[in-house]
Amino acid sequence: MSEFIFNLQKTDGQARRGEITTPRGKIQTPAFMPVGTAGTVKAMQTRDVKATGADIILGNTYHLMLRPTAERVARLGGLHHFMQWDGPILTDSGGFQVMSLSKLRKLTEEGVSFQSHIDGSRHMLTPERSIEIQCLLGADIQMQLDECPPFPITEEASRESLELSIRWAKRSKDAFEKLSKPGQALFGIVQGSVFEDQRKRSAEGLMEIGFPGYSVGGLAVGEGQEQMFRVLDFTTPVLPKDRPRYLMGVGKPPDLVGAVERGIDMFDCVMPTRSGRHGQAFTWDGPINIKNAAYVDDGTPLDADLDCPASRDYSKAYINHLFRAGEYLAATLLSWHNLAFYQELMARMRTAIEEDRFAAFAAEFRARYSAGAA
């Protein structure tokens, strides 16, 4: 069946337990999406990413359009075949990464022109071209081209930016309706920085156009957890209850718990993989740095209860050794463990919502994690 369906199964306060059905498989929500920037979840094989419990991964339009190009990926059978991931893939629109990675950027009503950070070649990303790229890649969930404003930003500049993103949302949807396949979905992206009236205006503008899902953009850009939660407190309640809400670029484990508590269903973040490559391991007692001398003789695993070889079978001393020796396997083992930890956290939140005990779960998680026994 080629349909995109969100089934809201249970709520517990603002927290929501649901299931998204796509032509390429189901997504249990709240869901964490590992980031597969250039067609790979770095240092991981897709079968191991799947085994950690991930239902869906994220691909980046900006990176793939520059290298190997969306047209080449399409000629080679699309991103799913190219990277051997048969589950759903969500792609971003590229806007955020153009603004954070490329050189010589020029933003106009038409779109964003920029120079590739790889070879300096010039490119133009418009709402239409972004959708064309995401369709060439074969993404199951696609994003409108938006402008993610910097933080802080003046109210006036923020309002101009969100109005542009609403106009781009309409153009993205028009292009999507021409180019997409049945069952694929396009999400709108709510902007408005930290201003309540602007977040409402952005949400209303997008709901008028109509999308099967809504992302909350413009956060995790340096505003801090308190401001992020404050924005969620007044943004998620205005969004449709029967559509998924996706918080982009978030976050650390306590961010995920607090955002689920505030009605978010989907997340993506480089945190588990990027910090894993640099030696940070997440545990229920807070993060640790495995390179620390304290672990040189520690024969215990990172987490014996996690059904993941990197968490259960290798000692901290071994992984400490791999980092000190500069071994490639170091990056793989910690990325693998961190992804398994994130998926276990999501699974425990889903169960807590099902059993009407999310508030107690969140309190227990925060008490132990911040106690930082590790």
Ligand SMILES: CCOC(=O)Nc1nc2cc3nc(NC)[nH]c3cc2c(=O)[nH]1
């Ligand atoms: C992931 C889909 O993103 C888009 O297409 N636009 C977009 N991406 C963002 C990515 C972000 N990452 C962070 N922090 C690490 N904050 C982000 C915001 C956006 C955004 O507003 N808009």
